[in-house]
């Protein structure tokens with residue numbers, strides 16, 4: 001839960017990044033301390049071993065884009081990893097689920 005400078009609690013929205021919005025109009029991006037977000041990761045699939053490692057680690061990597069996607073563990077966001085070959089997206093969750 002995040003609080004706005006006006007004192008109200010802020011609503012979380014997910015749009016490639018996580019934003020917090022307040023009814024007063026204030027809107028902030030989540031901070032890196034939220035351990036979420038930022039650039040896409042492009043994975044070179046020519047190195048399969050590396051690919052698997054990156055997919056597994058991506059759930060913990062702050063450099064991944066967060067998308068709104070329900071996971072089986074109940075979280076409502078997952079991290080998106082773009083695979084360079086064919087632009088396939090994979091989604092990972094901190095619970096270890098890969099979609």
Ligand SMILES: [Zn+2]
Pocket residue numbers: 004005006007008022023024025026
């Ligand atoms: Zn506010």
Ligand SMILES: [Zn+2]
Pocket residue numbers: 071072073074075093094095096097
């Ligand atoms: Zn999960």
